[in-house]
Amino acid sequence: MHMPSVLRAGAFCTLIWHIFANGDTEPISAYFVSSKPVSSSMDRSPAQAQLAVPLIPLPLFFDNPVKACFKISPDGTMISYLAPDSAGVLNIWIKSIDKNDDRCISHAQCRGIFHYCWTYDSTKILYVYDKNGHEDIHLFAIDLATGTSTNLTPYENTRVDILHYCKEHPDRMLIQMNKDDKRYFDAYELNIATGELILREKNFGNVIGYLADNNLTVCGASQNLPDGGSCLLIHAADKTWQPFITWTLDDASSHPLHFHRNGKILYALDSRDNDTLQLVSINVETKEKTVIANEPGYDIIGAWLHPDTDEPIAAINSKDHGCFTLLDQQWQDDIKELNKLGVPWSIESYSSDLQTFIISTTSDTKVTTYHMYHRPTKKITLLCCARPELAKYPLQPMQCIDIKSRDGLTLHSYLTLPCTGQTTNLPLVLLVHGGPWSADHWGFSSIVQLLANRGYAVLQVNFRGSSDFGKTFLNAGNKEWGGKMHDDLIDAIMWAMQQKIADPHRIAIMGGSYGGYAALCGAAFTPDVFSCAVDLFGMCNLFTRITNAAPYLQPWLATLNKRVGDPVADADLLRARSPIFSADHIKIPMFIAQGENDPRCTMVQSIEITQALKKNNVACEYMVFENEGHGLAKPENRLKMFGAIEQFLAKYLGGRATPTTFQCS
16 A cells, blocks of 8 residues: 555645656757667577567557546545546546546646646645646646636746645645745645635745644744754744754654644654654654654655544555555454455545545556445445556566675665566666655556566666665765765676676666666766666766756755765765766767756756767767656657667667667657
8 A cells, every 4th residue: 555645635745747757749859870789680589589478569658548546526426537638638537426427627738737636625626737847837726617727826937836735724725836936935825716825934944845734824844954954843832933853964854744633743754763764743842752653674654644633544664565554443444355456555535534435556567457445335446447458468577686785785676577488698677766865666667567578677776875765775875876876786787697687798777867867877987887878867967967956956955965965075076976077988879868848957968968979979869858847748758758769779789679760860
């Protein structure tokens, strides 16, 4: 079972777009320099050449889902979901719970909608929208009675996040927005019906988030500190802000979750006095801490709180296969019933009375499928498979493996073998996650399954600096971008070769965001290990990555300086760890993709590295997407990019690809 950090009926948070779920329009530029490909006659085995497993069509992986992101209205009478409209753009649809009266209620064009929620009175649907990839995110409301869509935050170059929304005040919510100073978010009370905004808290410097109670009172503020740590401040009796908890850089993944409605308890994820994040309650008056849930070796990453009492129902941890700790035994029978589904499941939403739930199921070889669970009768009703055509094909299992780094760390990793049936001497893709303060997890991945179907082994590594495995492991990555973090990736490749899984002459490194940076590091720092590299939305220059950060990332610069390196004090380190300064060492073929409007890894990064490669006559396929951000939103763009990637990998690793005449030009 997986849930957000705090799961409460009707609410949602604005998530950072997934690296491969963002973007727009046609590529505007590309060039190709030829290089010697793998010889298909010499390097492909008979099992690969005469493969019995069918080639899964690319659109089944990366086109829009048939239906996804199901939610139930708080009153339990309606169901909503995302699905393509007549133009193929992902929009919001609704239907009665007991009728087939489906209708599309939003009208997004070009870029689809990805995140939305119901209002607690079930009369409106709210959604956030970024029209061009700049992360200029606005909040919209759709009135279901009139069909009218209203931009509630019509401010240019502004980003909005929902802070707090509760059923005690269905007509209002708290949001945070940076409309006055692009560096800082202020807290506002928003009238959902009229769009009226009332400023509730002005950012007093480096505040990165706020906490509120069910009276829509802002009672907590999280502030980043110059030493890279953070501080939670709360309102004192005289309404001034007073420090309540300070977390050092070592404990900086700790953070507050929610104030109990009694005003006396704060729930938080806290790693003070412990290596991993624990779910704790903290007495607001005495600061006494009580541990509610702890999972040795793994972080607690979220909690499910009862929407009426604020009492914890379950704590979610980062172990594989959707593990959680049930804290309220009244739900034990429901858990047993849902476990009969036979695959890991997640709560997507539920009605206000907690009688009807939307459940999703998925696994490493099972595509996401949605169900409705009626708690009084324990009845589970199938709603839809997100990708029913893909579900008809055989998919490859993902193995959980532990690899030891050269200095003794345990690297929780995943290996997916190709559909060829072979287990040794395989072409292998090292797929590196982004962040880097995130993690790979066991489960379904379109990218992994595409690669496995094309004949590659896929290795995913949670290198030091990855989240979810405790602060010692996380902090071992401090100032190790391109250093020991990269060593971990190389150690994993060495393991795969020692186990005779990987053919040493057919290994690629591929990733998005930090994973794109890692791909460039692989090409520049260890050019003899890899046959080719795929950099998606990655950075080549750590100086510009820090100094050219989007304005709203400025409060995080102190933390970045501590975790990555200070541009002044650590200039030599950043230069040594920036692939652009070692571009002359790159000799393997490169594939690079970039979003024109990416505010995180800007076009300066890809222009720098591609110009250097062209100067050195290194094979490079380069794609830039207009109106695109830190990833791809439009399905035709995903198909273009991954179509080019499968051709690129087939050329240099000897796998198979969709027959096509596509070339970068």
